[in-house]
Amino acid sequence: MQVFHHIQSLRNALSEARASGKRIGFVPTMGNLHQAHLELVKLAQSRCDLVVASIFVNRLQFGLNEDWDKYPRTLAADTKKLSAVGCSMLFCPGEQEIYPNGMDQQTRVIVPSMANVLCGASRPGHFEGVTTVVSKLFNIVQPQVAVFGLKDYQQLAIIRRMVEDLCVPIELLEGPIIREADGLAMSSRNSFIFAEERPLANILQGSLAGIATQLQAGNREFAQLEQTAKAQILAAGFRPDYVSICESKSLNPAASDDQYVSILGAMYTRSARLIDNIAVVLDKPNH
Numbered sequence: 001m002q003v004f005h006h007i008q009s010l011r012n013a014l015s016e017a018r019a020s021g022k023r024i025g026f027v028p029t030m031g032n033l034h035q036a037h038l039e040l041v042k043l044a045q046s047r048c049d050l051v052v053a054s055i056f057v058n059r060l061q062f063g064l065n066e067d068w069d070k071y072p073r074t075l076a077a078d079t080k081k082l083s084a085v086g087c088s089m090l091f092c093p094g095e096q097e098i099y100p101n102g103m104d105q106q107t108r109v110i111v112p113s114m115a116n117v118l119c120g121a122s123r124p125g126h127f128e129g130v131t132t133v134v135s136k137l138f139n140i141v142q143p144q145v146a147v148f149g150l151k152d153y154q155q156l157a158i159i160r161r162m163v164e165d166l167c168v169p170i171e172l173l174e175g176p177i178i179r180e181a182d183g184l185a186m187s188s189r190n191s192f193i194f195a196e197e198r199p200l201a202n203i204l205q206g207s208l209a210g211i212a213t214q215l216q217a218g219n220r221e222f223a224q225l226e227q228t229a230k231a232q233i234l235a236a237g238f239r240p241d242y243v244s245i246c247e248s249k250s251l252n253p254a255a256s257d258d259q260y261v262s263i264l265g266a267m268y269t270r271s272a273r274l275i276d277n278i279a280v281v282l283d284k285p286n287h
């Protein structure tokens with residue numbers, strides 16, 4: 001695997017690949033890679049001739065009180081994992097390379113209708129940081145295909161909307177949520193969960209799955225279902241941030257006749273903020 005720290009050297013290598021007709025896939029990450037990331041690389045490989053992964057812990061998407069400093073940097077281990085699955089290129093730039101004019105002066109990309117709800121309500125500026133860096137990375141790599149994990153559902157929906165609104169000529173693919181044996185969605189932040197909290201941390205997934213079952217059974221009392229799930233999270237000893245039943249594309253609160261619905265939730269353990277989601281396709285109501 002070729003490793004690049006600078007935009008120009010990556011671009012030189014990519015233009016050679018492009019000239020020889022290679023189809024380029026891209027998997028952006030912040031490192032601390034686990035199985036779910038490697039599945040994204042494999043998905044990109046199944047559709048492309050060459051896959052570029054990036055590792056950049058993007059300070060612009062972390063709030064002032066968030067965990068940018070303690071976010072695990074595991075570049076040596078990540079490089080080995082990517083090489084082992086046959087990733088072709090790794091781009092791991094420094095902050096100066098991505099934000100040469102400083103972050104305050106950086107031109108921003110904002111998806112206004114979706115950036116300040118759900119996770120965006122408790123993480124102001126987070127999605128603006130994501131869409132800004134993803135736009136830059138898209139312009140640097142210029143892939144035909146980019147892969148994002150469904151675990152970060154709101155991020156994926158926002159990037160989809162950005163790609164649509166800005167006519168970005170990139171096909172987006174969704175990597176499935178990969179779960180631990182007890183249902184907890186794999187995440188780089190799971191390593192922050194205290195050992196004594198870990199056995200109950202799958203309550204987030206369990207409470208969202210409970211809503212999915214109710215929806216499939218025809219229950220449309222959305223507010224009550226959300227309240228019940230939050231009460232289950234509290235009873236397990238965690239602090240719910242939100243549980244929300246949304247229309248899958250717009251992320252607006254779901255209407256009772258919506259067919260494509262996503263149940264999104266976030267909760268705080270003592271040392272981590274966890275997110276999860278489940279998509280359900282509901283029967284069309286008979287009018």
Ligand code: PAF
Nearest residue numbers: 028029030058130133152
């Ligand atoms: O999902 C992530 O790891 C990050 O938000 C991303 C897409 C790499 C942008 O920094």
